Amino acid sequence: MFRQGLIAMLNGDEFNVVGEAEDGHEAIRVVRNLTPDLAILDFSMPLLNGIDAARDIQRRSPNTHVVLLTMYDDDACVLEALRAGVRGYVLKSQTTADLVVALREVIQGSVYLSPGISDSVVSIYISKSNADSEVLSERERQVLQLIAEGHTTKSIASMLFVSVKTAESHRTHIMQRLDIHNIASLVRYAIRRGMIKA
Numbered sequence: 001m002f003r004q005g006l007i008a009m010l011n012g013d014e015f016n017v018v019g020e021a022e023d024g025h026e027a028i029r030v031v032r033n034l035t036p037d038l039a040i041l042d043f044s045m046p047l048l049n050g051i052d053a054a055r056d057i058q059r060r061s062p063n064t065h066v067v068l069l070t071m072y073d074d075d076a077c078v079l080e081a082l083r084a085g086v087r088g089y090v091l092k093s094q095t096t097a098d099l100v101v102a103l104r105e106v107i108q109g110s111v112y113l114s115p116g117i118s119d120s121v122v123s124i125y126i127s128k129s130n131a132d133s134e135v136l137s138e139r140e141r142q143v144l145q146l147i148a149e150g151h152t153t154k155s156i157a158s159m160l161f162v163s164v165k166t167a168e169s170h171r172t173h174i175m176q177r178l179d180i181h182n183i184a185s186l187v188r189y190a191i192r193r194g195m196i197k198a
Contacts, residue, residue, distance in 0.1 A: 024048025031057050043070035049195045051084045058085035065106045072194045088112040143170040148190035
């Protein structure tokens with residue numbers, strides 16, 4: 001319903017919606033096939049979150065500008081989004097008129113951050129002095145999200161086209177790097193990082 005409402009709002013004289021997706025992987029496929037000027041992603045998408053999808057989109061379709069819709073306004077999430085190449089960071093608490101302003105600014109080459117995003121985030125991003133978000137590799141973040149969504153090691157291996165042993169190895173490395181020793185704590189970590197919804 002949210003996607004349909006967004007499409008209905010945006011389709012018109014100024015914008016033309018050319019595709020939609022249910023999860024992060026599908027979003028990447030749609031962008032790869034259609035190469036749109038803009039891609040609007042939800043931060044908390046199933047299977048692959050918006051930030052990791054944005055990273056992949058920037059590699060595969062560098063002329064597609066990504067705008068992230070989210071309810072998370074904490075510095076770590078904003079910083080991670082900027083590092084992933086996101087050009088617009090729009091809080092879901094804003095109005096649809098604000099989203100249109102963000103899309104216009106991004107399509108013109110600017111970066112849009114919702115009002116209220118702290119100036120310290122921008123300073124940190126510019127100085128590139130905070131590498132905390134790079135603790136996990138892209139594949140490890142993907143595995144972490146799937147674990148947090150409740151997928152078994154076997155199903156994760158199948159989804160990622162790797163062996164069960166490789167999937168188990170990723171899980172072990174994630175736990176070691178985060179110093180987390182059980183699945184429940186991994187799920188809480190993923191929720192705090194906005195990878196899945198609580």
